[in-house]
Amino acid sequence: MKKFILSVLLLSSFSYATANAKEVTEPEILSEAAILSDSESGAILYEKNADKKMFPASLTKIATAIYAIENGDLNDITTVSKEAAEVDGTRVYLEEGEEVTLKKLVQGMLINSGNDAAWAIAEHLDGSMDRYSENLNAYLKEKVHVEHTHFVNPHGLHDENHYTTAADLAKLTNYALQNETFKEIFGTKELKWWGKSWETTLITHHKMLKGEVPFEGVTGGKTGFVDEAKQTLATSAENESIKLTAIILKADFKRDIYKDTINLLSFGFSHYDSSHLDKTEVFPAEGKTFTTGGKTVAITLPKGSYNESVTSKGRLMIEDHNGKVVQTVQLVEEKRDEVASRQLKSEEKPEKKTIGSYGKIGLMIFLFGVFVLLLRKNLKAKASRRRRM
Known part of the structure; x- marks a missing residue:
């Protein structure tokens, strides 16, 4: 009876432990909107206000970058216009008339968030901001399949008609990460920069990517800020089991976007794996x-x-x-007909050439005969040597 009671108690405790082990506690997110997705499958693993209309700030430059990479020649030489050189906000200090490759502009835009580089890219590709906006939005709908995005500029400076959602930004980032050139630039921590007006080392603004906010596995990222959008952040990370994309929109403080991102990535790494069909x-x-x-x-x-x-x-x-x-x-x-064809192929088995029982006996007799002949030859050779001795 004691053994029975002990067994019941052990089973009860095992069931309770198993149930608790399976409980999934979703992360607490401070920012107004956020999403976590598998970078490869696109599966949404967490979302908060993911379809709410939001202002992206410089996360816009993810769209400008992949649009330029896929629709332009990165070796093209771009001449910087007066408008590009004088654009507001963060810059890489391009000068009017300066000649720069398209690839260098994309690097300056993504790594150092250069608004002047973004403007120069748009002018080079489409000639004017109106034409650029029209072509970019068409591209995003056709290629990325965004649903609630409309961009009117290449850099993300505030405009009421310049908006997106966390869900669309996750789609966009996942799409862009399939491109090796984008992935490399998105993950660049620092880059030597030789410009007409200055020489420096561009260093990513993303604190997790450059190690100021420690987190293992971060592979790329882009920051953003304007007053109306507040703090925004896009991050890619991976471990041996899964690749993740985290988007954070409208956080009050920088510390919040990093705290939220760490919580999202930790949640994803702890609870999900990548696989394939x-x-x-x-x-x-x-x-x-x-x-x-x-x-x-x-x-x-x-x-x-x-x-x-x-x-x-x-x-x-x-x-x-x-x-x-x-x-x-x-x-x-x-x-x-496809089902029938597949079933027929699965039923077809390659003809196997086997040695039956009689074949095996014959093989054994043959081998034995060879052995006897070799043995006799060896004995004759020995006898001959003895006679010569």
Whole structure:
């Protein structure tokens, strides 16, 4: 009886410990809007006011950078205009008439947040701010699939018609991080700068990237500030299991954007892993068969237990143990002839050439015969040597 009671107590304590181990406490965020996403799958792991219309300040330059990289020639020489040289705010002190490569302008804009560099980029690509705004917004909708973004300038100085959301900025940053050139510049901590009017070393303003605010795994970032937007911050980070993107908007103080970012990244690293759906995987659901459409698809999985299910319309749902949807993936229905072809291929087995029992016996006899011949030859050789002796 004592053993029975002891067993019950042990089981009860084990169940309680397991339940507590699975509890997920979301981070407390001070900023007005924030989002954390898997940089590769795009899965949203945390959000606060993520679809609220906000002012991005210099996070705008993420859009200007990837637009320039994908639509311009980074080796092009740009001549700085009077308007670019005189733009307000943070600058890399370009001078009117100065000739600079497009790549150098992108570096000066992202690393040192140069508004003059951003203006020069826009003029070089599209000639005027109106034309630039029109083309940039079309590009963001077509390529990045933003839903609530409208930019009227390349740098983020305040304008009531210049706005976005945390969710759109996460999409934008994740899209841009797929480009190796952008990723390299976004993660640059310092860069020697030789300009017409000054020589210096540009140092990133992002305190986590340059190590002033310690956090392991930060790979890139961009800061922003104007009075109306307050403090804004974009950060990329990774460990051996997952790559993350964190966006913070409208914090009152710099310390808050870094505290919020650390809380978001710590939450992501603690509770999620990256994985993928193989292009050969098959998902049956209600008499239908779905696939990834021949593509390898990045997904995000909760650490520990989770559930996967496929709806009749081919939506793969990944849920944590509490039923929270972590990610949905739209699959492609496989046609009947494709199903039949796949099944036929799986049933086809390569013909195996095997040695049957009679074949094995014959092989053994053959080998034994060879052995006897070699043995006789060896004995004859020895006898011959003895006779010569």
